[in-house]
Amino acid sequence: MDYRAGYIAITGRPNVGKSTLMNHLLNHKLSITSPKPQTTRRSIMGILSDQEAQIIFLDTPGIIEPKYHLHKAMIRQIQSSIVDADALLFMVDNTIFGANGKVDFDREIQSIKKYNTMHKPVILVINKIDLVVKRSLLPVIEALDAAYPFKSIVPISAKKKDGLKDLVSELKNVLPIHHPFYDHETLSEYPERFFVAELIREQIFYYYKEEIPYSTEVQIAEFLEREGRKDYISAVIYTERDSQKGILIGRQGKALKDIGTRARRAIENFLNRPVFLELHVKVSKDWRKSDSKLRQLGY
Ligand code: GDP
Numbered sequence: 001m002d003y004r005a006g007y008i009a010i011t012g013r014p015n016v017g018k019s020t021l022m023n024h025l026l027n028h029k030l031s032i033t034s035p036k037p038q039t040t041r042r043s044i045m046g047i048l049s050d051q052e053a054q055i056i057f058l059d060t061p062g063i064i065e066p067k068y069h070l071h072k073a074m075i076r077q078i079q080s081s082i083v084d085a086d087a088l089l090f091m092v093d094n095t096i097f098g099a100n101g102k103v104d105f106d107r108e109i110q111s112i113k114k115y116n117t118m119h120k121p122v123i124l125v126i127n128k129i130d131l132v133v134k135r136s137l138l139p140v141i142e143a144l145d146a147a148y149p150f151k152s153i154v155p156i157s158a159k160k161k162d163g164l165k166d167l168v169s170e171l172k173n174v175l176p177i178h179h180p181f182y183d184h185e186t187l188s189e190y191p192e193r194f195f196v197a198e199l200i201r202e203q204i205f206y207y208y209k210e211e212i213p214y215s216t217e218v219q220i221a222e223f224l225e226r227e228g229r230k231d232y233i234s235a236v237i238y239t240e241r242d243s244q245k246g247i248l249i250g251r252q253g254k255a256l257k258d259i260g261t262r263a264r265r266a267i268e269n270f271l272n273r274p275v276f277l278e279l280h281v282k283v284s285k286d287w288r289k290s291d292s293k294l295r296q297l298g299y
């Protein structure tokens with residue numbers, strides 16, 4: 001049988017479950033997730049390989065109306081992932097099922113048309129079906145099918161790992177015949193320091209309310225592997241204002257210490273080895289609104 005390999009961009013509005021799906025397909029937590037929207041800022045690559053195919057996923061930030069320069073950078077990430085992709089996995093969730101049996105997916109169809117200018121095949125995934133009544137699915141699938149020429153429509157629950165097998169076989173069908181791009185063991189091609197920064201960011205998303213997570217960025221300043229000792233990681237948390245710096249650090253440094261402990265555990269779990277983690281907080285005034293500061297932060 002011919003081997004298939006290629007790229008799938010996972011797109012859709014924030015919070016529909018894109019990162020959860022990629023993590024569960026790979027059985028590995030590559031993408032950070034949280035109940036807050038816009039957790040993912042850059043496209044995260046994850047690679048699923050088996051005997052038949054290699055699927056390279058690009059988990060993109062959610063599609064949003066841009067408000068900050070940061071958002072424009074996030075949208076550029078979505079667009080370039082779509083350019084690189086052989087097909088799109090467009091995800092919607094149970095929120096398209098409105099009250100009184102109403103279904104509203106016009107907005108979703110419009111954004112597919114807006115982003116898929118190159119007319120790549122689109123697989124529509126309806127996620128979070130654990131939250132909907134099963135018999136309401138069929139009419140919705142029929143309506144969606146009439147609204148756009150989807151390659152296929154697959155209902156799943158990413159969280160409960162329901163429907164993932166069907167989804168993978170649909171994805172394999174749209175990939176071109178190609179030899180694998182990566183070794184079978186490779187899960188992603190980003191360096192560890194990237195994931196370490198993401199795991200720290202994730203703790204900040206869980207720990208703080210509204211404003212802080214969104215005005216925060218994490219950069220790894222040092223990542224040293226030390227012979228016979230724990231790895232040494234030093235990270236800087238950038239905030240937009242002095243007042244946010246105060247909140248991040250907390251009274252007598254308690255908040256920062258808590259985040260540090262939680263992040264260190266998550267990092268050790270990810271790297272499968274003990275690390276020493278040091279966190280610093282710095283102000284980079286209004287970094288989300290400054291193109292030059294965004295560039296310095298690698299956007
Ligand atoms: P993303 O913004 O699209 O990447 O969404 P995330 O993967 O970060 O998930 C957003 C929220 O939806 C998280 O709280 C997930 O636990 C939740 N979620 C994801 N998939 C499912 C699902 O299949 N069922 C339910 N009930 N919740 C889910």
Ligand code: MG
Pocket residue numbers: 018019020031032033039040060061062
């Ligand atoms: Mg995400």
